Amino acid sequence: MTLSRRAFLRTVRPGAGAMSPAFITARGREALEGEHGSLPSPFIPPPDADEIRISSNENPMGPGPSAVSAIRENLGESNRYPMNSKITDSAVAKRIATMFAAKPENVVLAPGSTEVLRNSIRAFCGADRPLVSGECSYENPVRDAEYFGVPVKTVAMHEPDLGLDLDKMAGAALGAGLVFLCNPNNPTGTAHAHTAVADFVRYVSKESPYTYVLIDEAYNEYVTDPAYSSSADLALKYRNVFVSRTFSKAYGMAGLRQGYAVGGKETIATLAPYRLTFGTNVLGLSAVSASLDDPGYITKEIARNTEARKYTLDFFRSAGYTATDSQTNFIFVKTNMPAKQFREGCAKFKVQVGRDFPPYEKTHARISIGTMDEMKRATEVFRQVLGTAPTDAPAQGPLGKS
Amino acid sequence: MSLSRRDFVRTLGVGAAGAYAATLVSSRRQEAIAFAAQTGVSPSQVINLSNNENPMGPGQRVLDAIERALGPSGAFAGRYPFPLDKPLHEMIAKKWNVKPENVMLGAGSTQILVNSTHIYTSKEKAVVGSLPTYEECFGYAALIGSRTKAVPLTSEFRMDLDKTMYALKGAGMMFYCNPNNPVASLVNPSDSKEFLPRALKANKDLRILVDEAYIDYVTTPGHETMIPMAVQEPRLIVARTFSKAYGMAGLRVGYAIAHENTIKELDKFHMGNTISGLSYAAVLAALERDVADPSYIPNESKRNEQARAFTLKWFADRGYKATDAQANFTFVDVAMPVEDFQAACAKEGIKVGRPFPPLWTHCRISIGTMDEMQRAVQVFDKVLSAAKAKAA
Numbered sequence: 001m002t003l004s005r006r007a008f009l010r011t012v013r014p015g016a017g018a019m020s021p022a023f024i025t026a027r028g029r030e031a032l033e034g035e036h037g038s039l040p041s042p043f044i045p046p047p048d049a050d051e052i053r054i055s056s057n058e059n060p061m062g063p064g065p066s067a068v069s070a071i072r073e074n075l076g077e078s079n080r081y082p083m084n085s086k087i088t089d090s091a092v093a094k095r096i097a098t099m100f101a102a103k104p105e106n107v108v109l110a111p112g113s114t115e116v117l118r119n120s121i122r123a124f125c126g127a128d129r130p131l132v133s134g135e136c137s138y139e140n141p142v143r144d145a146e147y148f149g150v151p152v153k154t155v156a157m158h159e160p161d162l163g164l165d166l167d168k169m170a171g172a173a174l175g176a177g178l179v180f181l182c183n184p185n186n187p188t189g190t191a192h193a194h195t196a197v198a199d200f201v202r203y204v205s206k207e208s209p210y211t212y213v214l215i216d217e218a219y220n221e222y223v224t225d226p227a228y229s230s231s232a233d234l235a236l237k238y239r240n241v242f243v244s245r246t247f248s249k250a251y252g253m254a255g256l257r258q259g260y261a262v263g264g265k266e267t268i269a270t271l272a273p274y275r276l277t278f279g280t281n282v283l284g285l286s287a288v289s290a291s292l293d294d295p296g297y298i299t300k301e302i303a304r305n306t307e308a309r310k311y312t313l314d315f316f317r318s319a320g321y322t323a324t325d326s327q328t329n330f331i332f333v334k335t336n337m338p339a340k341q342f343r344e345g346c347a348k349f350k351v352q353v354g355r356d357f358p359p360y361e362k363t364h365a366r367i368s369i370g371t372m373d374e375m376k377r378a379t380e381v382f383r384q385v386l387g388t389a390p391t392d393a394p395a396q397g398p399l400g401k402s
Numbered sequence: 403m404s405l406s407r408r409d410f411v412r413t414l415g416v417g418a419a420g421a422y423a424a425t426l427v428s429s430r431r432q433e434a435i436a437f438a439a440q441t442g443v444s445p446s447q448v449i450n451l452s453n454n455e456n457p458m459g460p461g462q463r464v465l466d467a468i469e470r471a472l473g474p475s476g477a478f479a480g481r482y483p484f485p486l487d488k489p490l491h492e493m494i495a496k497k498w499n500v501k502p503e504n505v506m507l508g509a510g511s512t513q514i515l516v517n518s519t520h521i522y523t524s525k526e527k528a529v530v531g532s533l534p535t536y537e538e539c540f541g542y543a544a545l546i547g548s549r550t551k552a553v554p555l556t557s558e559f560r561m562d563l564d565k566t567m568y569a570l571k572g573a574g575m576m577f578y579c580n581p582n583n584p585v586a587s588l589v590n591p592s593d594s595k596e597f598l599p600r601a602l603k604a605n606k607d608l609r610i611l612v613d614e615a616y617i618d619y620v621t622t623p624g625h626e627t628m629i630p631m632a633v634q635e636p637r638l639i640v641a642r643t644f645s646k647a648y649g650m651a652g653l654r655v656g657y658a659i660a661h662e663n664t665i666k667e668l669d670k671f672h673m674g675n676t677i678s679g680l681s682y683a684a685v686l687a688a689l690e691r692d693v694a695d696p697s698y699i700p701n702e703s704k705r706n707e708q709a710r711a712f713t714l715k716w717f718a719d720r721g722y723k724a725t726d727a728q729a730n731f732t733f734v735d736v737a738m739p740v741e742d743f744q745a746a747c748a749k750e751g752i753k754v755g756r757p758f759p760p761l762w763t764h765c766r767i768s769i770g771t772m773d774e775m776q777r778a779v780q781v782f783d784k785v786l787s788a789a790k791a792k793a794a
Contacts (some may be wrong), residue, residue, distance in 0.1 A: 057479045068476030071680070075468060078647040078684070081460040084450055111654075111676040112511055118673055147670065252480040255679030257509075273545050277512045277538060282652030283468070283679045287479065 019232070039118055052378050054368040056351040057186065057219075057330045059252035061304065061371070063287050064297040067253070070290030077140055077282045085282040087289045092280075095292055098262055100232050105265045108272045111279045112260030113218055113246040118144045120178055120242075120261075121276035124212040125150040129177025134164040136188055138216060141180045150177070162324045162332065162360075163190035166200045174208045182216040183231070184223055187357045187366040189326035191219075193227035201234050201241050212267070213241045219328040221250035224306055228327065235263040241269050247284075248330060250301055251291050256284035305329050307373045315379040319386070330368040335386060339365050345385035351378050443751030449778055451768040452753040454583065454616075454731045456649035458702060458771070460684060463695075464650070467687030468680050483679035490682055493689045494657055495564045500633050503662040506669065509676035511615055511643040511656030516542050517638055517668045518575060518658075522609040523548035527574025532561045534758040536583040536613065539575070545773045548574070559585045559725040559733065563597045570605045571593075579613040581620060584758045584766040586727035591624040598628065602637055609664075610638045616701050616729035618647035619706050625728075629659045636661035639668075646730060647702050648688050653681040709772045716779045720786070731755070731768040736782075738789045747787040752778050 062068070074086060082089040093107045100106065110116045121144045125131050130151040145152050153172045158165040164185055173179045181200070184191035192200075193380055204211055215231045235243040242263025248254035258280060261271060291297065309326060316323050316333050323333040325370065335342050339356045342365045346353050354366030367382075369375065459465070471478050476501050493501040498504075508514045515538040523529045528549035529539050551569045556562045561582060570576060578598070581588045589597070602608060611627045632640040643656035651778045655677055658668065658724075691698055710727055717724050724734040736743045740757045743765050753765030762770050769775065 053481070056482050056484075058482060060477060062475055062477035064476070064482035068472060070481070071472060071476070071479070072469065075465050076459060078465070078468075078652045079456050080450070081453050081455065081645075081651045081691055084453060084455065085652055086445070114675060248482075250474075254482045255479045257676060257678050274514065276509055276673075276676065277541075278651075278654060279676065281509075281654045281681055283680050284678055332508065 005377065007361055011222075026271060038225050051350045052354065052370055052374045053352050054330075054370045054374065054378060055251060055354050056254070057328070057368045058254045059249060059301065059305075059329065060374065061252055061301060062271070063247075063252040063256070063291060064294065064301070066188060066290040066294035066297060067287035069250075070286040071283045074283060074286035076266050077286070079131055080282060081278050082280055082282050082285060083278075085285065087202075087282070087286045089278075089280050090284055092285050093260070095289060096262070098325050099292070100236060100262055102236055102262060103265075106236065106262055106268055108261050108268050108275060110261065110275060111257040112248060113216065113244040113261070114140060115275060115279065116244040116259060116261040116271065117141045117180070117214070119152055120180075120212070120244075121145050121148055121215050122260050122274050123270045125177035127151070127173050128209075129175075131178050131180060132167065132169055132172045133180040134174045134182065136162065136185075137164065137180065138186045138218075141178075141214075156364055157188065161190060162188040163192065164193060166196055170200055170207075170244045172203045173211050173213075173385045176208065176211045179204065179211060179213045180216065181213055182218075184217075184219040184228075184327045186218065186328065187215075187330070187354065188332045189324050189328045189330060189366075191223050191225055191228045191325075191327035193225075194229040194231065194293060195227070198234060201231070205240055209240065213238075215241065215243045217243050218246045218249055220245065221302055223327040224302075225325075225327055232262055239264050239266065242271075247288055247291070250298055250305075251288070252301065253284065253287055253291075256287055257281065258284045258288050259333050305369055308375045311367045311372060312367065312369060312375045315375075315382070319383070328368055332357075332360075332364055332366050334363055335365045336363055337386070338362050342385060346378075346381055349381040349384070351381045362395060416464060426428055427504070443749075448751045448753060449770055449774045450753045451731075451770055451778060452755050452766075453651070454646065454729070454766075454768045455651045456646060456702070456706075456730065457774060458649055458705065460644075460649040460653070460688060461698065463691050464684045464687045467683050471680060478679060482675065483677065483682045484638060484675075486679065486682035486686070490686060490689075493686060494659075497689055497692060498629050498633075498659060499663065500629070500659060504633055504659055506658040506660070506665050506672065507677060508656045508658070508672075509654040510645055510651075511613065511641040511658075512538055513673070513676060514639070514641040514656055514658040514668075515539050515577075515611065515613065517672050517676075518609065518611045518641075519543050519548065520546065520671045520708045521667055522575040522611075525549060527572070527607070528569075529575045529577055530566060530569045530573045531577035531579065532582060533586075534584055534761065535561075535577060536578045536615075539577040539611070545552070555585060555587075558587065560587045561589050563589065563593060563616035567597075567601060567604060570601055570608055573605060573608055575611055576601060577611050577613065579615075581616040581728040583613075583616065583729065584731070584733060584755060585725050585764075586616075586729045586731055586733045586766075587725045588620055588622050588625060588728040591622060591626065594625075594628075598631065598638065598791075602635065608637060611641060612638065613641045615641070615643045615646055617642075618703050619710075619730045620728045622728055632659050633661060636664050639664060644685055644688065647699050647706075648685075648686070649702075650684060653678065653684050655681050655685045655729070671758070677736070690715060702709040705772075706769050709775045710769045712772060713767065713769060713775050713779065716782075722786075731763055731766055733766050735763055736765045736786065737763055738786070739763065742789070743785060746788070747778075747781055750784065752781045 077085040094104045097107045131145040132153045135154040135156050155168045236243045244261045246259035339361045491505045494505045495502045519539045519542045527542045528551045530551045533552035553566050632638045641662040645651035
């Protein structure tokens with residue numbers, strides 16, 4: 001807090017506003033600090049903080065120099081609505097569309113892909129058009145479906161790899177409004193090959209043409225398995241398929257709230273009316289625009305994550321624990337202890353790890369991948385919290401399964 | 403605009419109002435899409451007077467706070483802003499002497515308007531608002547199939563409280579945009595104070611959403627925020643935004659103040675995590691400035707008032723009628739189709755507001771800096787003179 005308070009005091013300085021110097025003189029810095037001692041710092045976390053936040057699958061590096069420069073250059077646009085700023089929302093949508101050789105009408109922006117997921121439920125599900133999701137997948141669509149009175153069919157995970165069970169999900173999809181296909185899957189970290197997703201989509205489109213398939217590719221960039229590739233091509237090919245993406249993960253912009261959906265014109269037009277008016281903030285838009293022009297940064301980020309992920313997985317495996325075949329910036333480890341116990345144990349050492357993920361909350365933990373340095377420190381904490389090491393059979397990946 | 407009561411009842415027909423609201427939805431989308439390509443003037447020369455933005459921006463202190471939050475590495479931007487959520491609720495609560503439980507944040511007050519319309523209106527329970535008014539509630543109501551009732555304004559372009567009272571029968575929510583966008587007028591302060599409790603009494607199911615987006619720009623003596631009433635009265639919600647006097651339209655932060663139980667009701671539908679971490683940092687700094695430099699926002703209001711008075715006088719001197727503007731925009735009868743006026747101004751690099759049906763000859767002109775307004779009126783002069791010459 002000392003650093004934070006000092007940081008906040010710096011806001012009241014000569015030149016910052018006509019009244020500030022007089023205010024400081026009249027009241028004294030101590031009085032000001034006393035009065036605002038409880039004020040938060042906008043720094044999270046300070047670069048030298050002891051705390052290691054590996055609980056929310058954030059990118060510890062942030063969005064990189066190009067994006068950061070773009071934000072600084074566009075600070076003066078803060079007073080403009082996103083259709084009036086130098087980098088407009090429609091320009092960003094157009095820029096995104098070009099990545100897929102698509103048109104702007106194939107893209108809808110969102111303040112994080114969260115909004116896409118929610119609006120998909122509203123647009124494509126109903127009391128007689130259920131949602132299909134994996135039993136251990138990203139929870140938001142299920143929660144939203146429950147709120148909107150949409151029945152939910154969850155499909156148990158494929159054992160032992162804990163990937164989505166595409167065969168069973170395809171069966172459950174018949175007559176559904178929407179299938180939520182999180183690929184790679186959060187929280188289990190597993191990814192399906194493009195061929196498997198293509199088979200799935202082909203089957204559902206043929207057998208249940210009014211069922212939409214939302215492929216959530218939040219972690220797309222981090223996948224290292226060569227059998228995987230984005231399903232954006234399927235989204236542009238099939239009327240009932242669309243892909244959601246976010247800049248929160250590999251692009252390092254979780255705090256900037258930028259995501260989008262790409263899909264057929266009609267699908268996007270159905271989703272678009274549900275979006276929040278002016279939902280995407282202008283500084284985030286400028287960061288996205290700069291990032292898309294600097295693909296080298298993302299390549300570096302992927303390599304960095306892959307290395308730290310391998311280090312962390314090696315630690316667990318050499319200690320006798322099994323983990324899923326992570327294709328993301330987090331891992332899903334069978335710690336053989338309740339996630340709560342593991343989490344609280346780690347928190348004592350200022351290491352924050354993931355929440356409970358039923359039905360595996362008694363045995364598994366989701367651990368996000370921080371920097372290599374953070375993972376070195378974190379694994380020491382894991383060693384202490386886990387105590388003696390049990391052994392288990394190695395997990396298999398779901399790739400190659402149709 | 404002086405409709406008899408019977409005409410008025412017809413205006414409120416569900417079908418007509420519904421169709422009207424549906425066109426609003428599409429016009430809003432068009433606005434957002436069509437903007438970039440309008441003018442042939444280089445972008446740096448364009449004066450944007452179309453969306454009631456604050457030309458001064460959020461102020462140096464806020465920009466510094468964003469810079470500091472970002473830090474040299476920018477790693478801050480990679481983190482979800484969850485840790486700043488509670489502090490911001492607390493700071494807003496402190497500003498208004500309410501509890502954090504009385505506060506709901508949104509990505510602009512837009513999200514508050516959507517939440518309220520979603521929760522409190524339905525096919526049976528209409529949203530009532532003036533015609534025209536800020537369209538978000540009507541537009542969203544049309545999207546979800548809620549009934550809409552649009553009440554024409556008085557001859558002075560103020561909300562017509564008598565007709566509104568009539569329309570409130572059976573309604574779910576009244577959208578009380580005061581000052582009212584796009585017409586810039588304010589209900590007489592004593593009338594508001596008397597009307598709002600009376601409306602709640604007349605319809606026991608009614609919710610009132612008071613949109614105070616432009617309140618900092620009001621210069622009518624005696625006008626007060628309804629926040630104290632919102633905290634006491636579970637059926638009244640106040641929406642606020644940082645987009646106007648606080649100069650942060652692009653940062654997307656607004657909030658609601660309401661009774662704790664009302665916030666809980668709204669929260670059921672609320673979509674969280676829509677606000678950028680940098681926006682949190684910006685708003686926290688602005689609220690801190692409200693304490694350290696309480697004259698900052700009143701000074702911004704004075705600056706706006708001067709440029710607004712200049713603009714209104716320019717039109718009045720030339721015989722054009724405008725409403726009694728109490729916001730950072732004016733609403734002027736340009737005596738020509740507003741679409742033509744808009745297009746002609748755009749060619750000269752001045753962006754003004756789009757049409758607001760059914761007032762086809764009125765233009766909403768946002769207030770820029772004094773310098774911008776001095777340049778803008780030269781263009782208005784040219785455009786209006788040309789139109790007159792053509793008509794003659």
